Amino acid sequence: MFGTSGIRGPVGDAVTAELALDVGRALGADTDRVVVGRDPRDSGKLLTDALTAGLREVGTDVVELGLAATPTVARAVAWEDADAGVSITASHNPAPDNGIKLWQPSGQAFDEPLREEIEARIAADDPALEDWTGLGGLTETSAFDRHVETLLESVSVADLDVAVDLGNGAGGVTVEALNRLGCRVETLNAQPDGAFPGRPSEPKPENCASLTTLVREGTFEVGIAHDGDADRMRAVTASGQFLSGDTLLALLAADAASAGERVAVPVDTSLAVEDFLANRGVGVERTPVGDVYVAAAATQADVAFGGEPSGAWIWPEETLCPDGPFAALRLAELASERPLDDRVAEIPTYPIERDSIEVEDKTAVMARIEEQVLERYDEVTTMDGVRVELDDGWFLLRASGTQPLVRVTAEAREEERTRELFDEARGLVS
Template sequence: MARKYFGTDGIRGMANGEKLTPELAMKVGMAAGTKFVRGDHRNRVVIGKDTRRSGYMLESALAAGFTAVGMDVYFLGPMPTPAVAMLTRSLRADLGVMISASHNPYEDNGIKFFRPDGYKLSDEIEAEIERLIDTDMTKLLAHGMQIGRAHRDEAASTRYIEYAKRTLPRSIDLSGLRVVVDCANGAAYKVAPVALWELGAEVIAIGDEPNGYNINHKVGSTAPEAVSAKVKEVRADIGIALDGDADRVIIIDEKGNVVDGDQFMAVIAHSWLEREMLVGGGIVATIMSNLGLERYLGGLGLTLERTQVGDRYVLETMRNKGFNVGGEQSGHIILSDFTTTGDGLVAALQLLAVLKQQNRPISEICHRFERVPQLLRNVRFKSGKPLDDKHVKQAIADAQSMLGAAGRIVVRPSGTEPVIRVMGEADDAALVENVVGQVEAAILKIA
């Protein structure tokens, strides 16, 4: 059933647009607070945010909703999404909230929730919150001494920094490394440079001067050109580019080249295998990860478990099947020994540990396999469901037959726009171009 407010990752939209308004935020706070008021203790909710100007507005509106139904609110200030998940557990909160639209431009914002165990809410709980939003919530109001209070937690950033530092092996520090970190003018603009410096690195920070409007603007993981240029300028050993809420990371090698997320996962898988930390006999990635990664892991005796695109599907499979490493090409890396969601800083620290241990350039460390030629086309359509058409189905079947067992064709609709994504890969680049073109043409005929 289509949902009215929640999308694939919380509630997101233009701040003060058609959906995401202070009125809705207050109602969301009341509804979510009601679902998580439990027991006879003072219930608490922690609220973090990124650096968008609209975060102040939504933070206040959410707090009004939570306190109105009897929850005490703890403001964390600008804080990465994974830090909010960690602090929800650490502070024994009944609910965690992150106000962020991740890598979107500053005009947008969003609201994400975390359960007391630090994991995101289930579809069922989100549906129940939606149902409550559209009811008369005056019946939910607390009265007298039951009304909640608001506090500001000044120690939150220090707690997260110490937590992140402890994920680095105790025998390793980062002394001697020159590191460029791009904070995207976002949630990690304070904590990421401090954590890296306290671990011993020489840190050059960019994207660390947020003004409420410049989050993700020509900086961060969606614009790696900025960190690439700085790495080459200062001759750094590595560049680390985070996104607006720091749950994603892109690595830049010492030559200024972007390291593919699949190569990043290959390094961590091998490192954790050698350290006897890897659980599940492999890793989890999405259907978009390159065949080269699958073959590399196979050579190590490891498996690649594939999921739908989306970090929530990666995490779900990790939990259900007992893996502790998973991620996406885009840089969402989930290391469940440490986190309950993607954590760009923690993932980067695992790579920095390998860099220190091997004392080789990052360009060598992160070249674990040759990528199999892969081609992605986005085919726009006007209406209907092109993938239900028999001619399109036949074109996809023919494409897979032509690729055989040594190749893949992945065809899926976008979740946010009228686009069909057609991805093909095989060792023969010309063949990939041919089969992707045939599927694209079949879709265009009816689109």
Template sequence: MQVFGSSGTRGVANEELTPAFALRVAKAVGTVRDDPRIAVGRDTRRTGRLLENAVAAGLAAVGVDVDRLGVVPTPGLQAYAADEGIPAVMVTASHNPPAYNGLKLVGADGVELPVEALERIEDVLLGEEFEPVAWDETGEDRDVEGVRRRYVEGLLDAVDRERIADAELTVALDPGHGAGAVTSPDFYRELGCRVVTVNAQPDGHFPGRDPEPVAANLGELGRLVRASDADVGIAHDGDADRAIFYDETGTHIDGSASFAALAAAELSDGDVAVSAVNVSQRLVDVCEAAGADLELTPIGSTRIMTRIGQLREEGEHVPIAGEGNGGVIFPDHRITRDGAYIGARFLELLADGTAASDVVAPYDGYANVRVNVAYDDETEREALLAAAETYADDATATGDAKLTTIDGYRLDYGDAWVLARPSGTEPVVRVYAEAHTESRAHGLADDVAEALRAAL
């Protein structure tokens, strides 16, 4: 795909992602989807309303009525789409910096559109094969009230509200000035938690921190946990479909560790978990201990959600899926990433008095390494990938490793893994490695990186 990546399309607003482009995307969506009504929502970004207006205009131009939801978390828009049985467009750049914005496309089932549907829309977009209607057949739009409240009430009904309330937990919350600021504080308070916040004012300039919930951006949350004697810290990205945690000491919890803890509580013998090809060894170990299978997909939430749907159609039970970036999916609830819901499910793990640090302690002791090998042109890129293939073939020929090639070249050694794959955004081939020791992880990553560099 040229336009839509693994999770929609994004760019610097009003430069790469212009209102004119958003209008054309919306016209393509309305032409392909053939639905009389489509919802549009946005996160808090400065350019959100600008692009929402363009999307609404594009949909109306091809005869589609528009439900304007205003500022709402992406999972809130997805819940509305599923409940109403209509598609939706979310104006968001998720975790990207404040200057960015983007469009995420959602089906009438509330799930991000699969790759095949995105490709059909892209073909219409690039070929400008829109189907505009006469002036008196253009779509109408309406502002829909109460969407955020409806979303929160749905969350409250979906978790063990009484058990969490009885635990009398204190939650330190950092919604990062994003869409979670308009829903998550109320949600956790109504769960019976004492809630203290930082960066909880909706603000598209993101003055307190950048939207991505990584440790480098979350120092204030760690300090708030310590100052308030909180049981846990929870941080969201810009559209609140992810949750990253801090333990009761104000220490950052690796997203792969919290994913593993949540998975361990969900998985049983015969279940299937789904994650991307860069999945942590933590989840590999959890699945093995539970007797569950692990299905790997190319990187990206769209690919994961598509695979969940396929497995469920085949009769498999998929109780958990996602990635170690805080984007965990509980398909028995919804096939969506939902930061507020993820946070509540983690609170359930604390409800018996177990400290957050103890919940994730079994998943400590893993070391991660990432090395980038840059290239200058397509010839060098192909040389690097050929070298990665040769390295992988040699490793599997000796029986030392199991090879997965769904997105790059991943070698699993049982106690560790290494992956080489081209970046989708930069002229580099990324080499990832994970093991139980720093030396083992560095050894694997450096060995592959040296083999790639030799090819140049």
């Protein structure tokens, strides 16, 4: 039921009001107060109603934020002295999808044991429903301004030209904060609309061509792109370069971590990030793919930052949720101090190959792959798929969390070697 990013899938199929009701009842079994918010998808209103009904049926009070960025919801759990938070969102997925993601008071998403507990309660199908005298209450409020004010306390930016592509999502906190800081802001796709008419929700290069052109042809120092719930942030430099996730990870990590500290990164992160940080005395802690795992690693005392190349960035001193607006303002602050193009010119890039191979039974295929890899190679990590470390590169084979696919990634410092490793990895799947 739950993946690493919560429940997610097509509305009316994988995600229904009945499921939201069940999750609400299960979550309410050991919570007294829960914060709930949603992204702009029309189905979110229905799912919010169902989930909050389930919570209130078992006596849990609900603080409903309405339309809110996922990091706003996650942060509001502590602000509202609540026991948990719920985002009704499918994040960067297309409009037909929706989902449910659960948050702890620390801002960290529900980890595997907590998710399994919710699933077990739903499977037991024995909620402790209250009578009419014990139903939970409902308070409607907004945490938008609180989120903006929190960002303003942590970041200092002024006299900057910034373009922001909100992707018709819930990331207006970024624009408001930049405006209050005195920046000159131009927006794209700023009207919340769960059909995502301006561009597909995921902020990747091919979906953000308008932002790239606007920044390149204008006088902007930085361009910012969010997904539908604003937990992700990607960026464009003044020259119109859409930064790869690995480059942006290296840039933010180098600023956040000092020599002797570490940053948490998933197993599919580029070797270039590790090389760049090593030159600054900063180490890496590799995790399975998923912000919940990065956040868990970021709770360690010497881990100063966590990030995923997909666009999720975590500063543990701020919050353990990926906060796209905070990341946007932190990047703008860096751009105001020194041009981003100058900064990224110092970060190496290595040839990397990625592909996805459709399979009938990804679990069985990955079991055979792991068996073969452990027999053939000496340095193998199996925390999330199988990652093979070699002297001059690496490759990773891992099952998709949501589709019948095996993801194949290979990287080396030389292009010819990358191709050799990629062919080698694909051959294992075949």
